[in-house]
Amino acid sequence: MVGEKRQSEIRILKEIAELLNEGTEIDALLKEVLQKLLHITGLETGWVFLIDDQGEFRLAAEEKLPPALSRDSFKPMCKGDCWCIDRYNDGRLKKASNIIECKRIEDAIAEQRNDTNGLTHHASVPLRAGDEKFGILNIGSPDKMHFEPEELALLESIAFQIGTALKRIKLTQLEQETALAGERNRLARDLHDSVNQLLFSLSLTARGGAEMARDPEVKETFSYMQDLAQEALSEMRALIWQLKPRGLENGIICAMQGYSQMLGIKLTSKVNGVISLPGKVEETLWRIGQEALANCKKHSGQSTAEVTLTVEDEKVMMVISDCGRGFHYSWNNEIPSLGLKSMKNRAEALNGTFMLDTGPDNGTKIEIMIPFKKGGK
Incomplete structure (x- = not known):
């Protein structure tokens, strides 16, 4: 029996790892992983808060939240404090933990709304990779008031996989931003060395033509060309500044x-x-x-x-x-x-x-x- 359970856990981790290795769009990826996790564990409800360095959170993914938490476009999930986020922000939530009761559900009960679908408690797991933290994975089921150590250990392994994937995506985005900055710099150099120089030469040529022309109409045409070239040159210099600010x-x-x-x-x-x-x-x-x-x-x-x-x-x-x-x-x-x-x-x-x-x-x-x-x- 223990061997079968261990094999089941390994299968769960493998299936979720395959999902995480393929995804690049964070919210869609978290939604898919959450669905897979609940399906293969038999649990019912889950949600993910992503939390930035300032402690600001957002609901990035959810699955089968009861009406008490999903009403008004998930308004109860997108405002106010709760115990899991407080523990995360002050450093107390360092591993998978049983949260005694969900404050957001408590608020719904206090408002005398009977739309919680039996959900009262949930487990909270920090999403992290090394020393970096990204948010919280919350998992619960109707009438489930306690998670066994083995369940928490599995959730912690999955949360670590998610955190590692989020770090990979962040690093990929950073590489893309660095590559984009490099491409802007290259384009700025190319514009300066080619188009900018051509416009400068055109301006000089038009100026010379205006000085040499005897016919008033020809002189006026050359002067107009010089003005256009100067205007285009100014626009080009501004564009180069935008691409690569000196x-x-x-x-x-x-x-x-x-x-x-x-x-x-x-x-x-x-x-x-x-x-x-x-x-x-x-x-x-x-x-x-x-x-x-x-x-x-x-x-x-x-x-x-x-x-x-x-x-x-x-x-x-x-x-x-x-x-x-x-x-x-x-x-x-x-x-x-x-x-x-x-x-x-x-x-x-x-x-x-x-x-x-x-x-x-x-x-x-x-x-x-x-x-x-x-x-x-």
């Missing part, structure tokens, strides 16, 4: 000063706190700053702008403002342009916030806040 290795403020000079904008900068940011945060601020300065150049009617960068309590705030034309906008309206939406999306992708303050003849101010963990990448 000066970012010396910090974001240095890069923004260089970019603003290239645009013909006088940028006043102020820094509060020690600026040492994770690379992902710095690049995001840089891309947002580029878009904001480009908008200032195109739309504000001014040639000056201000940027303030403040770092405190593991968060960074960047404020970019001008005293230009501004435009009609209210915070409860949809953001009016693709560029502004892009800034908002970039900030929110790192759990940050985006605020826009503007009005006709009242300038424009963009405020970005992004949290980060010291020593993060």
Whole structure:
């Protein structure tokens, strides 16, 4: 009997390992693994919380949650604290554990809702690979109030497999980002060495033609060609800056000063706190700053702008403002342009916030806040 049980556990681990080795899309992968785990163990309900470095969690996968937990698009699972997440965040949840009772189910019972389908308890297992933690696997069944040590050991093995797969996916994504950065750098060099030089030569040729021409119409045509070439050259230099910013290795403020000079904008900068940011945060601020300065150049009617960068309590705030034309906008309206939406999306992708303050003849101010963990990448 013991041998058969051991063989069954090995089969379970093998089937789940095969799933994890094939997947690359995290949420879909977790959903499939959860379904497989419940099917082959005979358990009924499961869910996975992914938790970031700031302790913020999200429901990444679920299977057969009772109405008490799945109502209103899983609203009870997406807000508030619970014991498993508290234990995870403060370091007490280090291995597979029986959770005495589920606080989210307790809340439903306290609200006198009888839609828990008999689920009262669950086991919680941290998802980890080495020293890295990724979240929690929770498993339960109706009227099951306790998990045996053998069951917890199996869940812990599966959770380790999941954590290892999540680390593999993260490393793959990092490699892809590194490759993308390398490709941007290569493209920037190619554009500089080819198209940029051709436009520069065209501008010189048109200038020479305008100086040599005697016919007024021919001279005007050459002058027009020179203006077009100069405009295209400016656009190309801005594109090269976006692909490979010069000066970012010396910090974001240095890069923004260089970019603003290239645009013909006088940028006043102020820094509060020690600026040492994770690379992902710095690049995001840089891309947002580029878009904001480009908008200032195109739309504000001014040639000056201000940027303030403040770092405190593991968060960074960047404020970019001008005293230009501004435009009609209210915070409860949809953001009016693709560029502004892009800034908002970039900030929110790192759990940050985006605020826009503007009005006709009242300038424009963009405020970005992004949290980060010291020593993060």
